[in-house]
Amino acid sequence: MFEEPQKPARFDPRDPLGVDELLSGEDLAFRDAVRGWAGERVLPHITEWYERGELPVVRELARELGGLGALGMSLTGYGCAGATQIQYGLVCLELEAADSGIRSLVSVQGSLAMYAIHRYGSEEQKRRWLPAMAAGEVIGCFGLTEPDHGSDPAGMRTHARRDGSDWVLTGRKMWITNGSVAGVAVIWARTDEGIRGFAVPTETPGFSAVDIPHKWSLRASVTSELVLDGVRLPADAVLPGAVGLRAPLSCLSHARYGIVWGSMGAARSSFAAALEYARTREQFGRPIGGFQLTQAKLADMAVELHKGILLAHHLGVRMDAGRLLPEQVSFGKLNNVREAIDICRTARTILGANGISLEYPVMRHAANLESVLTYEGTVEMHQLVLGKALTGLDAFR
Structure with missing residues (x-):
């Protein structure tokens, strides 16, 4: 059977190694959708946001990113896209090509807060938080780093003690992306049982978040200090599958x-x-x-x-x-x-x-x-x- 000769390959300055040939049609569709969104919604404004040191439309952007399926996109169920890790990676590349702050918003939402709940949370916690987070209706943050403990999280001072059937959390977390706009904070604390994770509704009394000023990097990103002053949580706030630093x-x-x-x-x-x-x-x-x-x-x-x-x-x-x-x-x-x-x-x-x-x-x-x-x-x-x-x-x- 006669086969037409293939056209000779041409060097593409935008893709000199031909990586696009490794991508599926669905991969390219995810990539191109997010690239188009970033070009319309972020690039025309990012210089102003960066110069002002704020991301004034973070909640709007989160909902739009949720509509694109970009939040918790490699997770399955609960309204998540169930995309491949290649597709998630391509989305991260396109978002950071616009600005690292936008990619950080998505990374913290999906790969930290949502991932922690999806992997270590109870079924009730997953149903309560994940669909709204996948849609961008609720923003999440991830509280691990502390003022005196960054590279050595095992030295964290934030602690949680039992009081009857409740937990009471006290401590501080620093350099927390999405902190002051989050509806739920995944907080890691030292307990008598080891390090545990908690899904903390941010309207809980004793929880507060203050944005960190005077940044010369990630200026178009919400970065906060979290303070937990005797935050009382019910027993079902603890992530049941998370015990220890792992x-x-x-x-x-x-x-x-x-x-x-x-x-x-x-x-x-x-x-x-x-x-x-x-x-x-x-x-x-x-x-x-x-x-x-x-x-x-x-x-x-x-x-x-x-x-x-x-x-x-x-x-x-x-x-x-x-x-x-x-x-x-x-x-x-x-x-x-x-x-x-x-x-x-x-x-x-x-x-x-x-x-x-x-x-x-x-x-x-x-x-x-x-x-x-x-x-x-x-x-x-x-x-x-x-x-x-x-x-x-x-x-x-």
């Missing part, structure tokens, strides 16, 4: 996977701005993209960007197969965020003085990534995770 750490591993993809979105946006600028900015009588040093920068940026996307895709395939290890998540988070920052910094040099202007996205992405670099595990913590895995020796203590 529970919150498993949630963090799920969220870090989204960062592996998301950081490449910030890098892609900065690279695209630098590439377009290099094609049109003229010096010495021709576009600067025609000079060897500029081309070397663009080539190196493209190599690291698309290697990072390919790494993210590989980890997504493993996660969908149930074979992704925490050490592999550390591998991806460590590499991709570091490379994303380097891409942003190199892009800034191509733009010259214009690179520091909010007219271009580069400096905004670079500043945001300084937070992404250290939240949900600092560079040093992920290096030590890999160091332990490689040597079999624990260097944490």
Whole structure:
């Protein structure tokens, strides 16, 4: 039977490794829907929001993201989309290409708060919270980090004590995304039984949240301090499946996977701005993209960007197969965020003085990534995770 010859492949500057060929039609539909939404709802306003240091329409955006199926999208049941991890990763990439703060909103909602309830909560808790959270009608936050305990959550001071059939929570949590707009907070506290998780309705007396001012990164994101002053909860507020530190750490591993993809979105946006600028900015009588040093920068940026996307895709395939290890998540988070920052910094040099202007996205992405670099595990913590895995020796203590 005669077969028509295939058309020769062509190099695509937007996808030089042909990663799109690995994606299904449904993958592309998720990606393109979120890319279109971000282009219409976020990009026209993000410079103003970032400059003002606020996200004034966070509740509206949450409902719209819920309508897209982007909240808790890889979870099943309870109104969640039941999407693949590849699809979730692509959504994180597109959201962070707009701004890290928007991706953080989705990551904390779905991969931390909703994931904790979905994996460790009771059936009653799942039915109470997850459908409304999937729709964006209720925003969630995740309270693990404390003012004096970030990389060492085992040292947390927030505690919960039994009082009859109730629990009483006291403590503080710091650097909590979505804190002041959340309707439910997943709070981790020390108890006589070990570390436990609690689904805390934020209108409960004794619970308060105050936004953290003077941020120079993640400015278009709600970041709060939580105070729990004798918060009394019924017995059914505790997440029954979560006992010990492994529970919150498993949630963090799920969220870090989204960062592996998301950081490449910030890098892609900065690279695209630098590439377009290099094609049109003229010096010495021709576009600067025609000079060897500029081309070397663009080539190196493209190599690291698309290697990072390919790494993210590989980890997504493993996660969908149930074979992704925490050490592999550390591998991806460590590499991709570091490379994303380097891409942003190199892009800034191509733009010259214009690179520091909010007219271009580069400096905004670079500043945001300084937070992404250290939240949900600092560079040093992920290096030590890999160091332990490689040597079999624990260097944490």
